[in-house]
Amino acid sequence: MSGLLETRRLTRQFGGLRAIGDLSLSVNRGEILGVIGPNGAGKTTLFNLLTGIYPPSSGEILFEGLPIAGLRPSEIARRGVARTFQNIRLFRQLTVLENVRIAYDSQIVCSPPDALLSTPHARLREKESINASMELLELFELGSLAENRAGDLSYGAQRRLEIVRALALDPKLLLLDEPAAGMNPSEAMQLTDFLRWVHGKFSLTIVLIEHHMQMVMALSDRIEVLDFGVRIAGGKPDEVKGNPRVIEAYLGTEGELP
Amino acid sequence: MKYLAQQAINALQLGSIYALIALGYSMVYGVLTMINFAHGDVFMLGAFFCLLLIALVPVPFWLALIVVMAATALLGTLIERFAYRPLRKAPRVSAIITALGCGLVIQNTTLGISPYARPMPRLLENATYQFGGVTITMLQIVIIGVSLGLMLALDFLIRKTSFGMAMRAIASDRAMVSLLGIPANEIIAITFAIGAALGGAAGLLYGMAYPVVSASMGITVGWKAFVAAVIGGIGNMRGAVLGAFILGSVEVMTVAVLPSTYRDLISYSLLLLILVFKPYGLLGKPALHKA
Amino acid sequence: MMDGIKKHLIPLSLLLLGLVVAAVLPATGLVNDYLQFVLISVAINAILCVSLNLVNGWMGEFSVGHAGFMALGAYASAILTVKLFPTAPAALLFPAAVLIGGCTAGLAGIPVGILSFKTRGDYLAIITLAFLMIVKSGLENIPYTGGPRGMLGIPRLTTLAWAYFWCVVAFWVIRNLVYSKYGRGIAAIREDEIAAEAMGVNTRTAKLVAFVTSSFFAGVAGALFAHQLQFINPSSFDILKSTEILVMVYLGGVASLGGSLLGAGAVTILTQSLQPLGTWRMVVLPAILVVLMLYRPSGIMGYRDWAWLKPFFSPAPRSNKKKETEKREGPQ
Numbered sequence: 001m002s003g004l005l006e007t008r009r010l011t012r013q014f015g016g017l018r019a020i021g022d023l024s025l026s027v028n029r030g031e032i033l034g035v036i037g038p039n040g041a042g043k044t045t046l047f048n049l050l051t052g053i054y055p056p057s058s059g060e061i062l063f064e065g066l067p068i069a070g071l072r073p074s075e076i077a078r079r080g081v082a083r084t085f086q087n088i089r090l091f092r093q094l095t096v097l098e099n100v101r102i103a104y105d106s107q108i109v110c111s112p113p114d115a116l117l118s119t120p121h122a123r124l125r126e127k128e129s130i131n132a133s134m135e136l137l138e139l140f141e142l143g144s145l146a147e148n149r150a151g152d153l154s155y156g157a158q159r160r161l162e163i164v165r166a167l168a169l170d171p172k173l174l175l176l177d178e179p180a181a182g183m184n185p186s187e188a189m190q191l192t193d194f195l196r197w198v199h200g201k202f203s204l205t206i207v208l209i210e211h212h213m214q215m216v217m218a219l220s221d222r223i224e225v226l227d228f229g230v231r232i233a234g235g236k237p238d239e240v241k242g243n244p245r246v247i248e249a250y251l252g253t254e255g256e257l258p
Numbered sequence: 259m260k261y262l263a264q265q266a267i268n269a270l271q272l273g274s275i276y277a278l279i280a281l282g283y284s285m286v287y288g289v290l291t292m293i294n295f296a297h298g299d300v301f302m303l304g305a306f307f308c309l310l311l312i313a314l315v316p317v318p319f320w321l322a323l324i325v326v327m328a329a330t331a332l333l334g335t336l337i338e339r340f341a342y343r344p345l346r347k348a349p350r351v352s353a354i355i356t357a358l359g360c361g362l363v364i365q366n367t368t369l370g371i372s373p374y375a376r377p378m379p380r381l382l383e384n385a386t387y388q389f390g391g392v393t394i395t396m397l398q399i400v401i402i403g404v405s406l407g408l409m410l411a412l413d414f415l416i417r418k419t420s421f422g423m424a425m426r427a428i429a430s431d432r433a434m435v436s437l438l439g440i441p442a443n444e445i446i447a448i449t450f451a452i453g454a455a456l457g458g459a460a461g462l463l464y465g466m467a468y469p470v471v472s473a474s475m476g477i478t479v480g481w482k483a484f485v486a487a488v489i490g491g492i493g494n495m496r497g498a499v500l501g502a503f504i505l506g507s508v509e510v511m512t513v514a515v516l517p518s519t520y521r522d523l524i525s526y527s528l529l530l531l532i533l534v535f536k537p538y539g540l541l542g543k544p545a546l547h548k549a
Numbered sequence: 550m551m552d553g554i555k556k557h558l559i560p561l562s563l564l565l566l567g568l569v570v571a572a573v574l575p576a577t578g579l580v581n582d583y584l585q586f587v588l589i590s591v592a593i594n595a596i597l598c599v600s601l602n603l604v605n606g607w608m609g610e611f612s613v614g615h616a617g618f619m620a621l622g623a624y625a626s627a628i629l630t631v632k633l634f635p636t637a638p639a640a641l642l643f644p645a646a647v648l649i650g651g652c653t654a655g656l657a658g659i660p661v662g663i664l665s666f667k668t669r670g671d672y673l674a675i676i677t678l679a680f681l682m683i684v685k686s687g688l689e690n691i692p693y694t695g696g697p698r699g700m701l702g703i704p705r706l707t708t709l710a711w712a713y714f715w716c717v718v719a720f721w722v723i724r725n726l727v728y729s730k731y732g733r734g735i736a737a738i739r740e741d742e743i744a745a746e747a748m749g750v751n752t753r754t755a756k757l758v759a760f761v762t763s764s765f766f767a768g769v770a771g772a773l774f775a776h777q778l779q780f781i782n783p784s785s786f787d788i789l790k791s792t793e794i795l796v797m798v799y800l801g802g803v804a805s806l807g808g809s810l811l812g813a814g815a816v817t818i819l820t821q822s823l824q825p826l827g828t829w830r831m832v833v834l835p836a837i838l839v840v841l842m843l844y845r846p847s848g849i850m851g852y853r854d855w856a857w858l859k860p861f862f863s864p865a866p867r868s869n870k871k872k873e874t875e876k877r878e879g880p881q
Contacts, residue, residue, distance in 0.1 A: 082747075165748060348842070485679075
């Protein structure tokens with residue numbers, strides 16, 4: 001069992017509020033890890049720490065054995081950590097193709113002078129990026145929408161595009177922040193199959209934040225439960241389901257654990 | 259020593275005028291997070307309104323002050339109503355651009371009507387007092403006194419009245435305020451009116467102190483007060499006053515040591531320096547960051 | 550490869566034809582001096598407009614400092630042609646002077662770009678304003694360049710051909726940039742800076758590239774401007790000059806090459822035809838800006854462009870897709 005990502009005593013304070021406290025987790029290569037917890041448990045903050053949007057207050061984050069805490073988000077993305085956002089954050093005014101290309105661009109080597117003077121090297125890279133991005137879009141049946149503005153897509157297509165955009169980074173680790181938000185149960189089940197397919201096709205490791213319990217239980221190899229920024233339980237889906245602390249955390253707030 | 263005390267009075271005088279204008283920038287920024295670039299020109303028009311008023315009817319100083327403040331308050335609300343309110347939901351950049359445009363329209367219209375600088379007639383008698391060899395004029399006492407009085411009144415208004423509470427509420431969360439049934443538009447309009455009135459008063463005082471009035475004053479003096487507001491932390495009232503007195507002192511010192519043409523250079527360099535090391539000014543706080 | 554050259558042959562020869570026309574036209578006597586002056590102004594303004602558009606349009610920030618960068622280019626080039634090498638042959642000196650003007654301004658773009666890493670929106674606008682004021686009052690205090698009176702007797706070296714040439718260069722380079730990974734990064738910053746970083750866009754590099762390129766061409770335009778008017782002083786580069794360029798950007802259209810051209814042309818012709826109004830002319834421009842913000846904030850061609858201004862390979866021709874993927878896989 002090799003750890004792709006590991007956090008050691010990760011802590012993040014916002015003023016007096018401790019959003020994440022002393023969190024030590026590890027994500028194994030190739031697994032799907034579910035992260036659940038009531039609202040305000042610090043799940044999204046965890047993603048923001050992992051992707052470098054916030055620096056941690058203390059603690060370490062290791063990705064493929066190397067420390068990444070304190071690196072710029074773009075550098076972390078380039079090393080293979082991609083994510084989606086809870087409240088879809090596409091480049092709305094840009095086209096579907098451009099959205100994907102922006103992520104793909106991080107794989108392109110092209111210096112500013114090359115770009116400014118449009119050297120043959122730069123043009124070759126441009127073609128390469130268009131082709132690769134189109135290929136990816138076709139794969140996800142978004143090819144015919146390539147020239148549409150991302151903001152004009154339907155909600156479902158926007159969710160899908162955000163995943164495609166993340167995949168264009170050619171990531172090793174994909175962080176999904178509530179991909180099923182706003183979906184009904186049958187849509188969520190479709191998404192489950194879709195994510196399973198993506199997981200295999202791109203040989204990914206996935207960390208999934210989700211409130212749809214059925215989906216998390218079906219997809220995850222392991223589940224970690226957070227409450228008030230602290231890990232309160234973890235293990236196989238079935239173990240977590242029966243854990244009294246988890247039920248308590250949920251009953252205290254929402255009480256919808258099946 | 260005497261020289262220093264004399265300079266301190268000069269700094270106090272310039273600082274109080276800057277403070278009055280800077281408060282207008284800061285108040286508007288506080289409620290709308292918008293840079294009201296046109297405010298410097300409202301200040302300039304305050305001086306011109308006074309000039310016009312005196313030319314029409316010879317009124318005493320205090321009456322001129324009231325009339326000018328009323329006129330600029332009206333002007334401020336009009337600008338808000340017709341240029342800024344329609345843009346309340348537009349991108350922030352649109353609002354800054356509009357403000358800049360409005361300011362330049364006012365400035366150049368004034369320039370079209372009055373191409374040359376005009377002398378300001380005297381409104382107060384020319385009395386001077388001596389305190390241990392330091393001379394202070396009646397004018398300086400009035401300027402500093404009126405400014406301090408207005409600032410204290412504003413402080414009271416913001417801290418103790420329901421209007422002030424509503425204003426502070428809008429500054430912290432505008433969406434919430436509408437839900438609570440506070441009439442946000444009215445409060446914003448009143449904020450503009452008060453800011454503009456203070457700017458108008460400053461225009462009148464400035465015209466009396468440096469008795470020349472010109473259309474470019476909005477940029478040469480008004481924007482300086484904006485610099486002061488940013489140095490202090492725009493959106494923060496006490497910061498605006500602090501910034502104004504710092505800038506006033508720095509400018510008085512600059513002119514004492516260097517040719518007066520260096521004044522702008524030093525002021526704007528100070529601004530840049532402060533923004534590099536304290537990006538939100540001396541007393542300002544960063545806006546809550548929502549990721 | 551041959552295919553690529555062929556595709557470029559037509560626009561390239563059209564551009565060359567334009568250059569020949571620009572070079573020959575003044576000698577034919579078909580256009581009088583005034584018309585020539587206006588045409589040169591359009592070209593210079595188009596450079597200013599497209600370069601400011603990079604920051605204000607594509608990147609979505611608000612810089613009011615463009616006249617400051619322009620001033621640096623104008624002064625740097627004029628020092629070369631007036632003070633340092635007044636006797637050098639113009640054919641060599643002038644291109645060098647324009648280039649050095651551009652580089653001077655481009656260098657000044659670096660600190661502003663660095664400041665933009667952490668500051669955005671209002672605060673960035675304030676920084677560019679401070680920059681403009683510092684440049685202007687700094688120049689007023691340098692006796693070497695005539696202080697507030699400025700520099701006189703600058704040789705009239707800006708010909709229609711040179712103005713045309715630099716205008717084409719500016720549009721070509723900025724087009725290359727906006728249709729490159731850096732340009733997409735710049736647009737991503739406008740749309741959502743945090744998402745851009747999370748998607749691997751090094752926003753610092755992108756901002757630096759935008760500011761340096763933008764200020765470089767402002768400097769080039771300044772150099773051309775100085776050698777067109779033959780006279781510059783610090784107040785030629787005040788906030789009104791910046792406003793004029795802002796009007797061009799927001800009238801023509803943000804984030805648009807065609808819009809930049811359109812805006813520059815319209816505003817130049819407008820200011821020329823408003824000449825008889827004197828001071829009142831300066832009321833019209835800012836008033837246009839206000840009306841635009843109220844009714845059409847992204848301008849005539851905002852976020853769009855004419856197809857002929859886009860590179861050939863963008864967007865992907867759908868029908869060729871299969872062929873191209875084969876080609877791509879071939880050599881590897």
